[in-house]
Amino acid sequence: MVPQPSLGHRPAQITPRSVPWTCQAPRKRIMRHVSFDLLAPVARTAFLGLDAYLRRETRFRCFETYRDPAAQAVAFAAKTSKAAPFESAHQFGLAADFVVWRNKQWHWPATDDPEWDALRRAAHDFGLINGISWDRPHVEHPSWAGVRKLTRKS
Numbered sequence: 001m002v003p004q005p006s007l008g009h010r011p012a013q014i015t016p017r018s019v020p021w022t023c024q025a026p027r028k029r030i031m032r033h034v035s036f037d038l039l040a041p042v043a044r045t046a047f048l049g050l051d052a053y054l055r056r057e058t059r060f061r062c063f064e065t066y067r068d069p070a071a072q073a074v075a076f077a078a079k080t081s082k083a084a085p086f087e088s089a090h091q092f093g094l095a096a097d098f099v100v101w102r103n104k105q106w107h108w109p110a111t112d113d114p115e116w117d118a119l120r121r122a123a124h125d126f127g128l129i130n131g132i133s134w135d136r137p138h139v140e141h142p143s144w145a146g147v148r149k150l151t152r153k154s
């Protein structure tokens with residue numbers, strides 16, 4: 001039997017440091033969410049379909065769905081994301097990241113590894129977008145393009 005990562009809310013061992021986000025509780029544990037219930041209803045069905053397909057046919061598993069603003073600030077400060085809080089589709093429940101799960105561990109193949117192409121094709125088949133060359137795990141709902149315009153600083 002192929003081991004599966006557990007679903008539910010899992011704490012990601014992220015230490016907030018150099019965080020520009022002025023949260024009231026800077027020492028609060030940052031959570032990595034993998035629940036599809038936290039995605040926007042408009043996107044949920046497509047992501048659930050994609051996840052079911054990936055579990056059946058590939059080694060890709062969901063690594064993160066919704067990302068709260070504090071976690072986004074940590075990722076931005078650590079330069080693992082180019083988006084500041086409220087500049088990412090993850091804060092709007094319109095994106096999820098999928099990563100290779102193998103031998104009970106997460107694996108990030110190189111960005112040019114052809115294994116990522118299976119994720120891109122599957123996302124497209126479910127009406128989702130996996131098109132960022134430097135962020136291969138990132139899958140977003142097409143409605144993000146419109147929502148994104150609302151988030152831009154004037």
Ligand SMILES: [Zn+2]
Pocket residue numbers: 090095096097137138139
């Ligand atoms: Zn992402």
